[in-house]
Amino acid sequence: MPHFVNIFSDAEKLLFIPFARPGGLSHDEYTQRAAEAFATKGMVLKGLHSADDPIKAIQEADGVFIGGGNTFVLLSELYRLGLIQLLRERILAGMPYIGTSAGSNIAGQSICTTNDMPIVYPPTFDALQAVPFNLNPHYLDPQPEVKHMGESRETRISEFHSYNETPVIGLREGSWLECTGKEVWIRGGASARLFLQHQEAIEIETGKDVLTYFDK
Numbered sequence: 001m002p003h004f005v006n007i008f009s010d011a012e013k014l015l016f017i018p019f020a021r022p023g024g025l026s027h028d029e030y031t032q033r034a035a036e037a038f039a040t041k042g043m044v045l046k047g048l049h050s051a052d053d054p055i056k057a058i059q060e061a062d063g064v065f066i067g068g069g070n071t072f073v074l075l076s077e078l079y080r081l082g083l084i085q086l087l088r089e090r091i092l093a094g095m096p097y098i099g100t101s102a103g104s105n106i107a108g109q110s111i112c113t114t115n116d117m118p119i120v121y122p123p124t125f126d127a128l129q130a131v132p133f134n135l136n137p138h139y140l141d142p143q144p145e146v147k148h149m150g151e152s153r154e155t156r157i158s159e160f161h162s163y164n165e166t167p168v169i170g171l172r173e174g175s176w177l178e179c180t181g182k183e184v185w186i187r188g189g190a191s192a193r194l195f196l197q198h199q200e201a202i203e204i205e206t207g208k209d210v211l212t213y214f215d216k
Helices: 002-007 027-039 054-060 073-081 084-092 153-160
Strands: 014-017 045-047 063-066 097-101 136-138 168-173 175-180 185-190 192-195 202-204
Touching: 014 027, 027 045, 054 084, 063 084, 073 084, 136 153, 153 168, 153 192, 168 175
Parallel strands: 014 045, 014 063, 063 097, 136 168
Antiparallel strands: 168 192, 175 185, 192 202
16 A cells, blocks of 8 residues: 555546456445545545546546456446547556556556456457556466366466467566556565566566566
8 A cells, every 4th residue: 555655646636447346346336445545545536437527537637546356347348438548648648557456457468368257348358558568467376286276377378378479477466567667667575477478487576677578
């Protein structure tokens, strides 16, 4: 939470986008949960779903927070409302943005490396493309000693790279990415894994800029 406060320290109009709806929560319920957390730091968070004009609300926002849930549901609703391009433009212009889980998935080039079930079908899997890679939040390491757990995340990302060149960052629990201009830093309590097509996975320690590894 302190990191969130720092990112939104100069923001007066904070928007929460609750469209991913984890566990079937209503938009009001999800927004209330997020707003209560921000209220402890004296910050007011309003849900985009309650805006009369969602496009105007994003145009006027000083910061946007998108919570977790189902990535396909989230992306589908953002396309339905015509918000993808506007969000991308505002983020690239410097508007503070925080995404957790599904909200971080859509910051990448596409949502093709999400762990979620495709319970709805968005018009395209193309996402905000605010960063030059895909993400796999909640990344879990393979467990070679366990014989009956099916495919690992690493295996599935390898399958993705059989058809796609886009780099993928596996984010372990408790870690996040901090994007500042042309740098993308690993933050939090765990390292991350960078997957590049036709290469061995690269372990990146917290505090490192992941973009410096792309050409190695």
